[in-house]
Amino acid sequence: MRKRFAVWIAGWLLLVLSIPQNVFGVSFPQNGSEKTKVACVGNSVTRGYGLLFPEKDSYPAQLQELLGQGFEVENFGHSGATLLSKGHRPYIETLEYSEALKFEADIVVIHLGLNDTDPRNWPNFRDEFIRDYMQLVESFRKNNNPEIYICRMSPIFHGHPRFKSGTRDWFWQIQDAIEQVAQNSKTGLIDLHEPLYSRPDLFADALHPNLEGAGIIAQTVYENITGDFGGLRLAQVFMNHMVLQQNSPHVFFGKANAGETVTATFNGEVQTCVANASGDWKLTFRPAPAGGLYQLEVSAGKNQTILLDDILVGEVWICAGQSNMEFELKHAASASAVVSAASDENLRLLNKKGIVRPDNTKWDSTVLEKVNRLHFFEGEWKKSTPDAAAEFSAIGYSFGKMLRENLDVPVGLIQISVGGAPVEAFIDRKTLEFDPHLVDVLNNWKHNDFIQDWCRQRAATNLELTENKQQRHPFEPAYIYEAGVQSLAGFPVAGVIFYQGESNAHNAAHYQNAFPALVQSWRTAFNQPEMPFYFAQLSSINRPSWPYFRDVQRQLAQSIPNTEMVVTSDLGDSLDVHPRQKIEVGERFANIALSNIYNVEGFAEGGPELNSVIQKNGKVILTFLNAGRIETSDDEPVRELEVAGRDGLFSNVKAEIQGNQILINSKDMAVKSIRYGWKPFSRGNLVNENGWPVSTFRVDVPYQLKKYNYENH
Template sequence: MKKILILFVSLCFCVTLFAQKKIKVACVGNSITYGYTLPDREINAYPAKLQKMLGDDYVVGNFGKSGATLLNKGHRPYMQQEEYHKAIDFAGDIVVIHLGINDTDPRDWPNYRDFFIQDYRALIDSFRVANSRCRILIARLTPIADRHPRFESGTRDWHDEIQLAIENIAKYAGVQLIDFHAPLYPYPFMLPDAVHPNVEGAEILAKTVYEGITGDFGGLRMSPLYTDNMVLQHGKPLTIQGTANAGDRITVSIAHQKQKVVTGMDGKWSVTLSPLKAGGPYTLVVSSGKQKLTYGNVLAGEVWLCSGQSNMEFYLNWSATAKCDVAKAANDNIRLFDMKARWRTDAVEWNASVLDSLNHLQYYKDTEWTVCSPQTAGNFSAVAYYFGKMLQDSLQVPVGLICNAIGGSPTEAWIDRSSLEYHFPAILRNWTKNDFIQDWVRGRAALNVKKSTDKLQRHPYEPCYLYESGILPLQQFPIKGIIWYQGESNAHNREAHEKLFKLLVDSWRKNWEDNELPFYYVQLSSIDRPSWPWFRDSQRRFLTQIPHTGMAVTSDKGDSLNVHPTHKQEVGERLAVWALNKTYNYKNVVPSGPLFKSVSFKNGAAYISFDYSEGLHASDNNEIRTFELSGDDQIFYPAKAAVVNGELKVWSDKVKEPTIVRYGWQPFTRANLVNGAGLPASTFRSDVK
């Protein structure tokens, strides 16, 4: 009995000693780990901040070496540095590695890239030899901003190649992957020299490591789009996603369906439900242990994102038919998620608090789904409302409308950073001074941020900004398609816009992982601005260049002096007929007015064929007007037009041998050609390819 008692006491003593033993965390890396450029790096480098987060049960060592490469044939191999040997002697129970940034140097990656994976695995193995029970976390590289002097000459591409190699290593070496890239990427002000995070950036890195080590991601959380009264996309498998602590068991239930999943090491979880039947109301319940989120009065139907600049933002209360339509707006089967800016880009100087919020992408007000009523619809987008109303009337299913339009915003503000870095990096550089940005846009932005002392101060009109603040938060929410009304802030440079618009559509489709996501947009209307005919024709040509798109022509509803024409019902409904015809297969619905198809020149006249040409006529029962002809000299003269055997014959006594025809080629046009559905023809010029 005495021996058993002694053995028990000894065991308790050993357990106590083991419990009191601190867990050693070795932070291995380069200057970013070391804390180079940080004031008081001993307390501000991410390992020091990690120590504070983990608490007294851990001891964190900083083994960062400025300039170190992962490659053993690189210009400063980490495994040949004193810091590496100290890290080995430390024999960490947990090892966090962030190496590879310096390997983007032209001395390294071009010559020795083939050794990167094996050198990284050798480094990992050496820590396992030092402590056979150690747990290893490797980090995706922190961003390198486009301001870096070698960005386009190789750094951008090599950085991405190294990211892929690190992901490969994590997959096959049995180590945990954490992400140092995504949390910093939308915040360029946190990389003052384009490479090294500032103090706030170091805090984010520490938090990322803390979450990776502890699995504490703050418990169950859902996208802000999940609220009572929401509309979930019906008719196809429905993905519900969120975050929770690593290893948490998540249960999702709705409409007699129940799915269970375990949260991954990265804190993310996802379930896919069978298609919901249109209608409701349903109750969606998401639970994790003691946490439970319940969403009531949920409908299943069609969800559309409505975006762009001020003509999409334009309220129903301001529209030409508001007095009649707002009063009749009550409809439980239309739900609105209205994302409004905290601060309009009016001609004012913003204070320091606003400027700081902008840098942190806190631009949109918190909101929630609401039932469509005179009170909610009146201050909602008129174009979006009329679009949704026509869909709901035609489809007889619930419709959810998400609106995040921002007045004055240029196209480039809505495109993801990676797309611009790879395909249009020049627009990112010195954006308030470069020639791609419209003068009005740069001038308003300069006024708004005049009080800022931060050279990297952000603004809603900055390239990427509205994508990062207004599109990324929507990423996890399934939608049916997009309607878009924008271009006024890019009409000065159609060539740049032709690149930007294609990048916009492509980046949004990537965001929702749907290459066929419908994208229906509004062609600019009429106003006395000289570049607009060229711009409208450029928009028309997107129809043949970008699949799964449609364009609502609005030149007949313009205003010669007002960039915000008030006739929005026609605009919303013209977008809706594209959706009804192309997305919902209502073939009896004509989606567009006449669209130029081809022209032949013979006997001194032009004979034009159109798509959607049945019933060509003048909208006002007068002569068809605004056609013009030219010869090879490209001097245009007014021409007469008449419908002949389904084609349009155009001629002019002043042009004996025409070679070019154009239509509606006035900034503010009185063009009047329509088809049998009463939809207007688009501006076009026959020789532009």
Template sequence: MKRFFVLLILCSWITVWTQADETVKVACVGNSITYGTGIVDRMKMSYPAQLQNMLGDRFRVGNFGKPGATLLEKGHRPYRKQEEYQNALRFAADIVVIHLGVNDTDPRDWPDYRDNFVKDYLRLIDSFREVNPQCRILIAYITPIGDRHPRFMSGTQQWHKEIQEAIKTVSEISGAELIDFHTPLYPFPNLFPDAIHPNEEGAGILAKTVYAAITGNYGGLQLPATYSDNMVLQRDTALCIHGMANAGTHVTVKIAGQHKTATAGKNGRWEVTIDPIRAGSNYTLTVSTPETSQTFRNVAAGEVWLCSGQSNMEFMLKQDRNAASAIPQATNPDIRLFNMQGRWKTDASEWTEQAIDSASRLMYYKETTWQTCTPVSAANFSAVAYYFGKMLQDSLHVPVGLICNAVGGSTTESWTDRFSLEANFPAILKDWTTNDFTQQWARERALLNLRRSTSSFKRHPYEPCYLYEAGILPLEKYPIKGVIWYQGESNAHNMQAHSRLFKLLVEGWRKQWNNARLPFYFVQLSSLNRPSWTWFRDSQRLLMQDIPYTGMAVSSDKGDSLDVHPTDKRPIGERLARWTLCHEYGKAIVPSGPLFKRATLENDTVVVEFAYGEGLHTSDGKPLTHFEVATYEGFYFPARAEIRKNKVILYTDKVKHPKFVRYGWQPFTRANLVNGDGLPASTFRGIIR
């Protein structure tokens, strides 16, 4: 009944406005973005013009945009002093849509007059209410300003954020409806040729945003793409089930005997919180409105992990060394797979113009659904992720859900969110196809894929932020237990940049899932004859120490001197599982091979101690190898090593005053130190105390 009366009221005011020959007048107030600057045929393709086509003849849309206008009355071009403002007042609109504030980020305006913004905005709103007391006021968060804009680094980015907060305050004080012009456009910098004015497509997104806000039509009931039959929900935690529906629509969610309801807000969003569900299979989830219903069957509750990275995570089970024996045994209805695969491989080929166009719209991944684990579904799934999930399921005896969105060759920066890079590493966004932060082969591969592109702004999975926007945002915060990650090959040339990026990536993902302790377990790069990999492997070890709630699986013993894709993936998946079983599920299991703790000088010997060093021995039964010591960094000598009481003792007569020690310091190494569980020691470099 509540929904019925909401809709009745909504229909009543629309009916009154559209009776007889009267039309609903919509005034679009704003700056050059409203005006349509940069759009070839702005009379037809500016956002107010496109909005007119969407609303139809019973609405009359007026464009009152003034290029360069500021909201601030002491700004360099105050909107209220412009002829367009007077014309907007005379229009006496029934609905006023205001988008101002972009030009207030100018150094001439915000630094001096920011304290006036809220009051100036309230006066503007009041002036429209004076000429039509019944008018609806919609105020918009301002559109993005790209990092390519010349003012971006001089304060615009921070001021932009402050203005958004001020607009929210204006909405709360005035009661004006708040609409979002920022979020829908932020992942699409290619729609801003000059980094500030949206093109025709971008204007269309603004028009759709306003259309939905005016009419309440958001396309009916919609759920995230991660909802399907066979899905796995995270057990033993409150779950947010959410989606979209037309404004005012009553939504009912049923699962496991629970019956929850919500009403879609003016922005079309709705959500309900489901009480924790115990581990189990064959649940049914139903989401319904009075008009439609969606039912998902064979739903499980268990442990959900996101499996991401580049080609070694993407590497499929059918490519694994043990595929012939593993695939026939892969039938397990308590393992569920959500396999996000790219529509086009990032191999050495030219993409078609259609592929490039789709990728530019972030439509890179194929549509997919949750599948139970069978020989067919497992064969085409990540081998590392499969072995990880299998060990978890075998140990926990609950359903396990695995989401894999890895992309071959992808860079760390491509998985990092745009705001983090804009705020902390803007240099990596600049001319990414030519700057040295992106590895040369990755830049060349991307340019080859995009060779047929006619756009000056090229989009590709290796581009900074791209895979976060194409592969993380669409997950829409689907509840997960944690992340496993295998990536770094495309960043191994610059460990300093990677160290900054990886911290931003982990922090950004934790913010996305609103979980500061989201577990993040990653694979240290393997052995390969690439000179930078020794330093890079050690930098990954240090990152594990710097970033809380992380763990690192060593893979150097499974490397291939010539192949960046070693084929024995089972140990890697299981080493990741060891970390999770130990730290997330409290299992009495050793999570890692020996990790360097400290090195001390005792008489004429160097004593090296390790975490997880119980039962130290060699993997091949031969003497320890690949330990070195030095007085001066860069001038190392091999050291004789022996194991004594779970410590490694080093001797050399070539270094009288040793200050540095390192182990496994070759790009391709067969260093042989393992612990009692047969897990290999990590590459390390340390100072002797």
């Protein structure tokens, strides 16, 4: 570590002559014998509460090791201290505050605010927080005018006893106030929240980080006060052989040392920017024509250059879900010929595979550690070859292949799927925390009925060899988002195809809240509020809850804008949750995208959709959209159509088909409800003229489809 610092300081001394003073924040004394003094001001997180040896394990102690012998770091943390001067334990009344002033630091790092979430503090004195913080900053400035950094607070997680009763909401209000203080007082702002928010495993009591967590704080502070962010790098989503979304500005971003000029060249265009105080940089280029090949060159400083080759521009889609999306092409029905013909340099595949499958096995310590550190997914962009395609999602590949054949542009597919994963694992943490229907899924998820018992049992088997109560797992709420989706955030895409729900079918009402939260979570992550999000309805299998679940999915497709549902009940298997007819599912997704998004003629907009049900003149009349006519797939009479009267008891009825309508002779019966295919394994046979199946459904009579329309909102 010292050697690394020595190398860095040599480079810094060369660079400092050519940049404005204090770009990096650190002020080095002119006298080489003096040490740069760093005061770490804060509460119990700074003090090192809960650590076995806080004198050497707290973040200030670890910061000392990172900075080396040229620095003197002192810990002035006081457990329980509040920023508020009228709080229950004001920092300005502590001995540590007095000692911090006497220390006459060259650099002051302040991390306060966590204890101000106490109900004794924020509800009563919130209006004084900004002024109190500014006065604290000024008291250090009057002392000897040091460089001052204030910190966005480290996280408070859902396990905190007051999380829902106030802490959650007040925490974020205080974060906003801290940012305002940094602007008002012109201090540096260090974000301790972002690098820790995806690591609840480091916080046994939901508040205090362990040794590794304190190390992350130390590293974050080190980077911000020195400007050393490890040099130039691109965000991990950018790779050789990638596909960039056409008709959209090409945005490249990453990290560099603070104050460094970053220059990038793409498609003959050159752009430059300066990495900010947090080491972040971003460059935006005009949309390049579809096709390729393109090259990206990014440089910073004298000897830092990144070169990416073989880049294409076209259509980029994400293929996500659990095992039926993960289902590999080589295992699909009738796939051998498809695999053999899979060579296509303009079809690119990014298969983000898990390092281990959640099979019925016990994971070893190496896997468990990688899972905790979010190193679960691996994969690189590859050209489509028989070998690459064979191991890619059968649904995803079939979807992309059909786009390639009909759009005549490159296509890139990004797969993020984990067999058995519940929907909550795909949703970001903040969405879960603030959704009143979902927040409780975070608590003790391994023993929480919101998570299907099979998922909890399988996770328990996988984690049997760990003694870490905070051990993470891909089935954990927010995990797949944090380990996989988050790395793609901000990367423009055309849309998402999603096949998931088997691990949530035990609680359809819960899914009715969770799925819209998922869609919103991803649209926010990709900064695309209208991003197409297409999903597959569960197929047929002898599992009792599936009729209800499929109907909830049908309703979700009607209520969430820019979503479409692919019906798969006709492709199910009564005994196997992984039916092999996956190529057909991918092609149905592609038909909808080609029609609705790309406006290519000759492709189905989707399957037949129940539009209305009325009872009139002794008949119940069902009318369908996306159907020039309704027919039966086997030329047999309509099966599995039932009606119920006032007694709520359903019975089978015969029906007559006329064009896009189905007529039921109700005689003198007042029909109150009607359902179709209402069996776990449905043998319903209604299709439109294209052979696309009618979704199973249950509706009350009368019924009128009400679908979300942007024009009405």
